[in-house]
Amino acid sequence: MHARAIATLLLGSFFAAGSAAAAPPTVLELFTSQGCSSCPPADRLFEKLAHDDHFIVLSLPVDYWDRLGWKDTFAKHAFTERQRAYAIMRGDQQVYTPQAVVNGSEHANGANMLGIAASAETTKPPQLTVAVKRNGDDIEVSVDGTRPGSPAATVVVLPYLASRDVAVGRGENSGTKITYTNIVREIIPLGAWSGSPVKYRTKLSADAHYDGAVVLVQEGTPALPGAILGAGRIALH
Template sequence: MTTLRARMGALLLLLALAAPAFAEATARPVGVVELFTSQGCSSCPPADALLAELAGRDDVVALSYHVDYWDYLGWKDTLATPENTARQRAYGAALDRPVYTPQVVINGHRDAVGSNRKAILAALDRPESGALSVDIALSARNGSIFVDIGAAAGPAAAGLADAHVIVVYYKSSEVVSIESGENRGRSVDYRNVVTGFQTVGMWHGDSMRLELPKSEIVRKGGRCAVLVQAFDAEGRPGIILGAAHSGFDW
């Protein structure tokens, strides 16, 4: 009996070592909400609060991109980057819309005012065909993060193969005391603050696995989201076919 117990214990230990740590749930999110905001925009705090609420949902990938084009109003946004502004302008070109704050883009192909709760929730409840139809799972082991992307699910996703695989780095929270400009005197707790993003590969409609260095995610805020997003021939972003996020610091 002692020998059998010892063998069973050894077997369980081997299984535990073989399994990836921090395995993410494979449940597909209902939507990706990308908010473009600015600390210098007096209309943005209600949108920032709504984004924070959405960031608390497990079934939504909520990301906050701070832009820099309102810095001249008297307060330089401490979280803004030119890359965030460029992503919003690319969306503006793709959607044939002027850029503004607060603006949200939902699933890469529909925009709304960032504080318009009714419009945003309606878009999340009724995603268009092809949106988030591809499964993505994240897991970690040792010093690596593994991204497992499923095959195209249905003709809508298959027709948009050759999509970009984008890793979005973010930090879960950043409290900023704004000392001048339109929001002077406010202290805002920003959630899911994007610190950078990059294309790390291409998805051609078949299942695939990517390996990312965990240290890079830790260095850039501790959390990440992965988006599989279609782009047109001119490099403008389109519908997001799949998404996943860690929901915790790696």
């Protein structure tokens, strides 16, 4: 069978599996940069995927391309550290842009939907039920499920801006206007999950004007995150 036919079958089976109503969403984290000439196609792909409920899509701009002449307006060093930590946990040490990390455990070129689909096929989608609701200025998080002997895991909140356009003035993308989607602004650890139901409550900065937040239950620690066990999301506007 030709490679293109194999790829078509792979992508078709991926979306067929995702079409089931009860199927948990695939969590996609895109490590991108306004200073990376290879990134705009990935940014456009993630903009499209964000409209599909089968995915939880997040963009995490990194800062290591700022040296090329344009300082990324959304980049944070914490996102660079998260990307490097994933590479350590996987054991492959691969850090690049655009890089899509799939369900916290595999990676692919963020502009290659077939590669992302192939990575998703080899990962276990998040199974834990994570409920997120708003209570005044706070958000409340409930993680359901009892799994004795589960690996140590951490509950984290990632508030985001839903969509922002950036006109890049210098560097590799000079003169280009790029739309960024679900741009993470913080990584906020709430606490541990050890295999039993747990609830957390946290306050997000009102001055930040966040559009939404994603809550992840991940193996490992905030410094060394691993596979995503559960995921939830909430719109704040």
